[in-house]
Amino acid sequence: xxxxxxxxxxxxxxxxxxxxxxxxxxxxxxxxxxxxxxxxxxxxxxxxxxxxxxxxxxxxxxxxxxxxxxxxxxxxxxxxxxxxxxxxxxxxxxxxxxxxxxxxxxxxxxxxxxxxxxxxxxxxxxxxxxxxxxxxxxxxxxxxxxxxxxxxxxxxxxxxxxxxxxxxxxxxxxxxxxxxxxxxxxxxxxxxxxxxxxx
Amino acid sequence: xxxxxxxxxxxxxxxxxxxxxxxxxxxxxxxxxxxxxxxxxxxxxxxxxxxxxxxxxxxxxxxxxxxxxxxxxxxxxxxxxxxxxxxxxxxxxxxxxxxxxxxxxxxxxxxxxxxxxxxxxxxxxxxxxxxxxxxxxxxxxxxxxxxxxxxxxxxxxxxxxxxxxxxxxxxxxxxxxxxxxxxxxxxxxxxxxxxxxxxxxxxxxxxxxxxxxxxxxxxxxxxxxxxxxxxxxxxxxxxxxxxxxx
Numbered sequence: 001x002x003x004x005x006x007x008x009x010x011x012x013x014x015x016x017x018x019x020x021x022x023x024x025x026x027x028x029x030x031x032x033x034x035x036x037x038x039x040x041x042x043x044x045x046x047x048x049x050x051x052x053x054x055x056x057x058x059x060x061x062x063x064x065x066x067x068x069x070x071x072x073x074x075x076x077x078x079x080x081x082x083x084x085x086x087x088x089x090x091x092x093x094x095x096x097x098x099x100x101x102x103x104x105x106x107x108x109x110x111x112x113x114x115x116x117x118x119x120x121x122x123x124x125x126x127x128x129x130x131x132x133x134x135x136x137x138x139x140x141x142x143x144x145x146x147x148x149x150x151x152x153x154x155x156x157x158x159x160x161x162x163x164x165x166x167x168x169x170x171x172x173x174x175x176x177x178x179x180x181x182x183x184x185x186x187x188x189x190x191x192x193x194x195x196x197x198x199x
Numbered sequence: 200x201x202x203x204x205x206x207x208x209x210x211x212x213x214x215x216x217x218x219x220x221x222x223x224x225x226x227x228x229x230x231x232x233x234x235x236x237x238x239x240x241x242x243x244x245x246x247x248x249x250x251x252x253x254x255x256x257x258x259x260x261x262x263x264x265x266x267x268x269x270x271x272x273x274x275x276x277x278x279x280x281x282x283x284x285x286x287x288x289x290x291x292x293x294x295x296x297x298x299x300x301x302x303x304x305x306x307x308x309x310x311x312x313x314x315x316x317x318x319x320x321x322x323x324x325x326x327x328x329x330x331x332x333x334x335x336x337x338x339x340x341x342x343x344x345x346x347x348x349x350x351x352x353x354x355x356x357x358x359x360x361x362x363x364x365x366x367x368x369x370x371x372x373x374x375x376x377x378x379x380x381x382x383x384x385x386x387x388x389x390x391x392x393x394x395x396x397x398x399x400x401x402x403x404x405x406x407x408x409x410x411x412x413x414x415x416x417x418x419x420x421x422x423x424x425x426x427x428x429x430x431x432x433x434x435x436x437x438x439x440x441x442x443x444x445x
Contacts, residue, residue, distance in 0.1 A: 149276075
């Protein structure tokens with residue numbers, strides 16, 4: 001009887017209600033507005049070259065943390081990021097429907113962050129971890145979209161390797177670290193902002 | 200007698216919402232599947248450029264941004280991959296074959312993907328899109344509700360933003376937000392109001408039986424103009440898989 005009650009309680013804490021879906025909508029539209037604005041931030045910081053990346057890219061991961069901190073249920077990080085990306089595609093932005101691929105991958109990896117913490121923590125630390133992991137998703141989607149640049153970069157790297165200066169994987173490693181740092185910072189900020197409004 | 204529920208989303212449009220959605224998705228996949236400029240030229244001409252032209256009216260701001268991305272891709276390629284035979288001179292800069300080829304490939308991809316998105320956004324109303332995604336393409340009901348609610352929230356958030364800005368002005372704060380504190384004083388009230396609104400909308404939806412509402416499913420019904428999209432999609436697919444000898 002106790003086990004059945006526990007199972008029922010567990011199910012109730014994991015099943016999405018109308019309130020959860022409405023909050024998912026709230027997080028989705030706020031994420032989409034941030035994503036939309038992020039294109040301008042991205043362009044502004046692109047004058048700094050590769051150094052501009054960690055300053056802006058994490059903005060695109062915040063949908064996960066907003067949704068997860070608001071809803072506090074498994075799947076929220078994935079759904080929040082994906083929803084934000086779908087709205088970003090519909091609004092639209094210059095990424096078109098490929099934004100959805102970014103959203104799915106980033107959301108999936110951010111969800112992994114909350115999963116690793118056993119869906120027990122929804123605080124700033126969890127937000128930072130999820131944001132850092134979302135950077136891996138961004139890298140995977142970018143590897144497909146900008147593969148000409150990556151190929152060029154790795155060939156340049158190979159040439160430089162022969163002189164013993166840089167290895168070809170260094171660019172990818174920089175890209176990944178920049179993504180993860182940016183994601184962790186913006187993830188923590190997004191989680192903190194949602195927590196501070198009192199839910 | 201006609202009832203409101205018998206009217207299907209996007210009924211009055213020349214192309215069906217489902218067909219346009221599937222077309223935009225398929226062209227996006229094709230755009231990423233290849234980096235060959237000759238093949239991508241076909242998707243650029245048939246989808247990218249028409250999308251940019253159609254989208255320019257409503258989303259004019261995006262077109263210069265796309266131009267900026269193209270310039271960025273050119274600079275990247277010239278810096279990273281300027282090898283091979285010279286193609287043309289840009290002042291003192293000699294642009295070489297590999298840089299030019301890769302610039303074209305990436306640029307055509309950017310135009311194709313942006314064009315497909317703009318084509319969809321400029322021909323289809325977002326609300327029709329959500330209704331169709333749920334009723335014809337099987338999007339889960341709860342997720343469709345969240346998406347519809349999010350789109351409904353957009354004008355409300357804009358109204359809230361104007362109110363917050365007006366209050367800031369009345370209190371003598373600077374008009375253009377600069378510091379993180381300025382942004383915080385704008386974002387936090389909007390976030391707070393939106394969460395409160397979401398909470399009560401969710402409760403109201405649940406009280407009205409959101410979870411037990413029967414799901415309306417329609418078979419996707421295509422229109423005559425959709426055949427044009429199918430023909431365009433087939434031509435572009437053949438081009439990308441190399442059947443047109445490109």
